[in-house]
Amino acid sequence: xxxxxxxxxxxxxxxxxxxxxxxxxxxxxxxxxxxxxxxxxxxxxxxxxxxxxxxxxxxxxxxxxxxxxxxxxxxxxxxxxxxxxxxxxxxxxxxxxxxxxxxxxxxxxxxxxxxxxxxxxxxxxxxxxxxxxxxxxxxxxxxxxxxxxxxxxxxxxxxxxxxxxxxxxxxxxxxxxxxxxxxxxxxxxxxxxxxxxxxxxxxxxxxxxxxxxxxxxxxxxxxxxxxxxxxxxxxxxxxxxxxxxxxxxxxxxxxxxxxxxxxxxxxxxxxxxxxxxxxxxxxxxxxxxxxxxxxxxxxxxxxxxxxxxxxxxxxxxxxxxxxxxxxxxxxxxxxxxxxxxxxxxxxxxxxxxxxxxxxxxxxxxxxxxxxxxxxxxxxxxxxxxxxxxxxxxxxxxxxxxxxxxxxxxxxxxxxxxxxxxxxxxxxxxxxxxxxxxxxxxxxxxxxxxxxxxxxxxxxxxxxxxxxxxxxxxxxxxxxxxxxxxxxxxxxxxxxxxxxxxxxxxxxxxxxxxxxxxxxxxxxxxxxxxxxxxxxxxxxxxxxxxxxxxxxxxxxxxxxxxxxxxxxxxxxxxxxxxxxxxxxxxxxxxxxxxxxxxxxxxxxxxxxxxxxxxxxxxxxxxxxxxxxxxxxxxxxxxxxxxxxxxxxxxxxxxxxxxxxxxxxxxxxxxxxxxxxxxxxxxxxxxxxxxxxxxxxxxx
Numbered sequence: 001x002x003x004x005x006x007x008x009x010x011x012x013x014x015x016x017x018x019x020x021x022x023x024x025x026x027x028x029x030x031x032x033x034x035x036x037x038x039x040x041x042x043x044x045x046x047x048x049x050x051x052x053x054x055x056x057x058x059x060x061x062x063x064x065x066x067x068x069x070x071x072x073x074x075x076x077x078x079x080x081x082x083x084x085x086x087x088x089x090x091x092x093x094x095x096x097x098x099x100x101x102x103x104x105x106x107x108x109x110x111x112x113x114x115x116x117x118x119x120x121x122x123x124x125x126x127x128x129x130x131x132x133x134x135x136x137x138x139x140x141x142x143x144x145x146x147x148x149x150x151x152x153x154x155x156x157x158x159x160x161x162x163x164x165x166x167x168x169x170x171x172x173x174x175x176x177x178x179x180x181x182x183x184x185x186x187x188x189x190x191x192x193x194x195x196x197x198x199x200x201x202x203x204x205x206x207x208x209x210x211x212x213x214x215x216x217x218x219x220x221x222x223x224x225x226x227x228x229x230x231x232x233x234x235x236x237x238x239x240x241x242x243x244x245x246x247x248x249x250x251x252x253x254x255x256x257x258x259x260x261x262x263x264x265x266x267x268x269x270x271x272x273x274x275x276x277x278x279x280x281x282x283x284x285x286x287x288x289x290x291x292x293x294x295x296x297x298x299x300x301x302x303x304x305x306x307x308x309x310x311x312x313x314x315x316x317x318x319x320x321x322x323x324x325x326x327x328x329x330x331x332x333x334x335x336x337x338x339x340x341x342x343x344x345x346x347x348x349x350x351x352x353x354x355x356x357x358x359x360x361x362x363x364x365x366x367x368x369x370x371x372x373x374x375x376x377x378x379x380x381x382x383x384x385x386x387x388x389x390x391x392x393x394x395x396x397x398x399x400x401x402x403x404x405x406x407x408x409x410x411x412x413x414x415x416x417x418x419x420x421x422x423x424x425x426x427x428x429x430x431x432x433x434x435x436x437x438x439x440x441x442x443x444x445x446x447x448x449x450x451x452x453x454x455x456x457x458x459x460x461x462x463x464x465x466x467x468x469x470x471x472x473x474x475x476x477x478x479x480x481x482x483x484x485x486x487x488x489x490x491x492x493x494x495x496x497x498x499x500x501x502x503x504x505x506x507x508x509x510x511x512x513x514x515x516x517x518x519x520x521x522x523x524x525x526x527x528x529x530x531x532x533x534x535x536x537x538x539x540x541x542x543x544x545x546x547x548x549x550x551x552x553x554x555x556x557x558x559x560x561x562x563x564x565x566x567x568x569x570x571x572x573x574x575x576x577x578x579x580x581x582x583x584x585x586x587x588x589x590x591x592x593x594x595x596x597x598x599x600x601x602x603x604x605x606x607x608x609x610x611x612x613x614x615x616x617x618x619x620x621x622x623x624x625x626x627x628x629x630x631x632x633x634x635x636x637x638x639x640x641x642x643x644x645x646x647x648x649x650x651x652x653x654x655x656x657x658x659x660x661x662x663x664x665x666x667x668x669x670x671x672x673x674x675x676x677x678x679x680x681x682x683x684x685x686x687x688x689x690x691x692x693x694x695x696x697x698x
Contacts, residue, residue: 100421101491103142103389107359110139114151137180144387144493145356152182153664159191168198179213184221184354187666189214222350222503223341223662230339231652231673234659237335239647241328241527243627244321247640248299250621250631251314252306258560259305261569281305294529296325300543307547308559315551317636319544326540328527333520340516342660345377346509352380353500359388366393375405376501376509379414383500386418387493394418409438409445410499416452417496429456447477448499451485455496565589566603567610615696622692626685629692642688649681 113136120128140148155178162171175192182188193210196203218224264270264277272280285305288297303318310318341347351357357365362384369378382397398415402408416431435449451473457466473481485497528536550557560571563582575583587594588603595603614633622629627642656670 099490100495102421103387103492105139105142107143107356107388110136110143110145111358113139133177140181142491142493143356144498146354147182147184148356149182149185149664152178152185152188155181156187156191159195163194163198168195168200171195172199184217185664186214186218186221186224187664189217190666190668222507223347226339226341227658227660227662230335230660231655231658233335233339234655235648235651237328237332238651239644240324242647243640243644244324245295245299246625246628246631246643247321247636248303248318248325250628250639251310251318251634251636252299252302254632255306255309255562256302258309258562258569261560261571265573292530294525294527296527297529299325304543304547307550308554308557309561311634314634314636315547317640319547321640322540322544325527326536329520329523329536332523333516336516336519337510339660340510340513342662344510344513344515345374346506349376349380349501349506349509352377352384353506357384362388366397373400373404374509375401375408375411376505378404379408379411379501382411383414383498386414386421386498389492391418391422395422407438409435409440409442409449410502412438413445413449413452413499416449417498420452420456420496421492425456425459429453432456442502443476444480444502445499447473447475447481448497450476451481452496565607565610567614618692618696619689622689626688630688630695633692633695635695638688638691642684642691645684646681646688649677649684652677653681 113132117129117132117136120126120132155174158174159171159178162168162174172192172195175188175195178185178188179192189210193207193214196206196210218228260274260278260281263281264272264274266277269277269280285301286298288294288301291297300322303322307315307318352365362381365381369381378397378401382394382401385391385397386394395415395418398411398418402411402415405411412431412435416428416435419425419428419431432449432453436446439446439449450469454466454469454473457463457469481497486494489495524536558572560569560574561580562568563570563585564580565585566582568582568584570577570580570582572578577583577586579586581590584603585607588600618629618633620629621632625643626646627639627644630636630639630642652673656673658665
């Protein structure tokens with residue numbers, strides 16, 4: 001028989017054998033690729049031979065190799081063997097193209113790289129320093145550390161030394177490293193801006209870009225934001241306090257001669273000399289000072305005795321000022337609660353999440369955990385352990401956090417990531433789905449859960465579900481996911497996306513800090529003196545009720561007024577005057593021929609001298625204190641606004657170190673505040689002086 005005929009017979013026999021064979025048994029184990037050269041293991045006796053492994057798919061797959069003998073293959077049985085029938089598993093798990101890489105570095109290796117870089121720089125070995133720097137930054141990335149603040153601070157100091165030594169290239173290199181080590185620290189970007197200005201390759205545009213990066217970093221850092229807010233609120237409250245005290249005291253002091261005049265008409269002191277009566281009145285006015293009652297009690301006493309002599313606008317402004325002074329301790333407490341950060345539990349959690357702890361510090365934190373530890377702290381420590389590769393400890397901490405806060409979707413996302421790394425795909429999928437159910441309006445947690453779920457679907461070869469989950473993730477949390485996850489980096493801390501503790505939950509941890517209560521007590525002692533523990537809110541309301549009650553009896557009490565010409569008291573009891581002019585001015589200016597010409601000239605000179613004194617005093621107060629001149633010329637609203645504006649910018653400069661400065665304050669705090677506050681305060685002062693001079697120009 002010819003060779004062509006033999007090949008035809010072999011092919012026909014193979015077709016007949018396939019036609020007689022029954023359906024193949026269900027495949028339970030996932031297929032795997034094998035090499036053709038691998039020798040086949042002999043089948044055990046009295047056992048059906050397994051199905052042949054799948055070879056490469058192509059035109060030559062079924063053709064025998066020329067010159068090779070055909071190995072006999074036993075046909076598969078026509079029916080499955082007896083026993084229980086295994087169905088398909090719930091999650092098929094073919095091997096991925098690349099397995100996730102566990103954490104292979106450690107904190108000790110990172111610090112060794114830092115020490116090696118410093119040693120190489122000290123010894124003048126640039127190649128060794130560059131190699132150690134690469135190891136350092138690679139370890140930071142692998143450990144998922146966002147900011148190495150102490151190391152970046154050391155580089156910023158090195159930038160200053162290099163600039164002072166006229167080494168701009170070295171300064172720029174150190175600044176770049178500082179930014180890489182702590183991208184969320186504003187001072188690192190400012191140091192880079194200074195280095196760019198000094199280097200030949202930089203320039204003003206590049207330096208301004210670095211300043212913009214510093215502003216963006218400060219906006220991301222809650223410590224910087226709260227420190228800035230603390231300075232602004234402290235200056236604002238101090239300015240409000242000063243303006244309120246001026247609004248109460250200055251008009252009262254100006255009306256003090258009228259009170260002393262009416263005090264002499266009281267029944268008990270009317271028989272004494274005016275000097276004795278005035279001395280007794282002054283003693284009564286300074287009694288709160290002698291008792292140590294504080295500036296608010298003194299201002300309230302002066303306002304009480306001068307209330308009937310004030311105009312309506314001055315009374316309204318004094319009432320607002322009095323309310324502000326009595327509410328100041330509570331406003332200070334609220335401001336402190338909104339700005340407190342450094343040293344609080346919130347600061348501690350934020351540093352664990354976005355900074356770096358040594359292994360010893362982390363162990364101490366875990367050891368110090370009590371039974372009532374907040375969920376945010378447990379979650380932060382769990383994420384720290386996960387980033388260091390301690391998956392078992394991370395899972396324990398995450399589950400404890402989930403028990404403390406059962407509705408926290410971000411904790412479920414992180415639990416799913418740990419289970420994913422431990423190859424528990426079913427548990428990871430359940431955690432991701434639970435996170436999506438609990439997230440509700442938290443798009444970051446929902447987006448991260450969908451993103452990690454898409455990675456799990458890739459692992460289980462469910463490509464359509466993976467594409468849909470990735471699209472949903474990008475739609476819900478695209479900005480958050482950008483730059484956090486990676487499809488090419490299969491390291492444990494880069495392939496999946498963790499969700500840090502939300503900012504609102506971190507900020508809520510400041511509520512347990514005792515600093516706001518201490519601030520309120522301090523302000524109370526400063527304002528109220530020896531009786532700071534009294535119910536001052538009720539006292540303030542009672543005082544306002546008494547003051548406005550006196551206004552109802554003003555007509556019956558018949559207080560004197562100030563003559564608009566000479567300033568003398570217009571008193572009904574003394575000379576029967578009822579209008580705006582005193583008795584002398586009525587006789588001189590309103591009646592003809594009552595007084596001699598010599599007396600009329602003397603009175604006219606007194607009127608001119610009084611007007612000149614009032615004008616000079618108002619202008620002097622305006623030049624010295626801004627809005628104080630308006631307060632003594634019956635323009636209380638303008639005076640209070642001008643005084644508060646000038647005092648606000650003045651206190652910004654006074655508080656230049658910051659009421660609650662961060663651990664690494666910037667050296668540009670004072671120049672920046674002076675650059676902004678001085679021109680603004682000077683502009684308000686110029687407006688106040690100009691307005692007062694215009695009002696008193698006649």
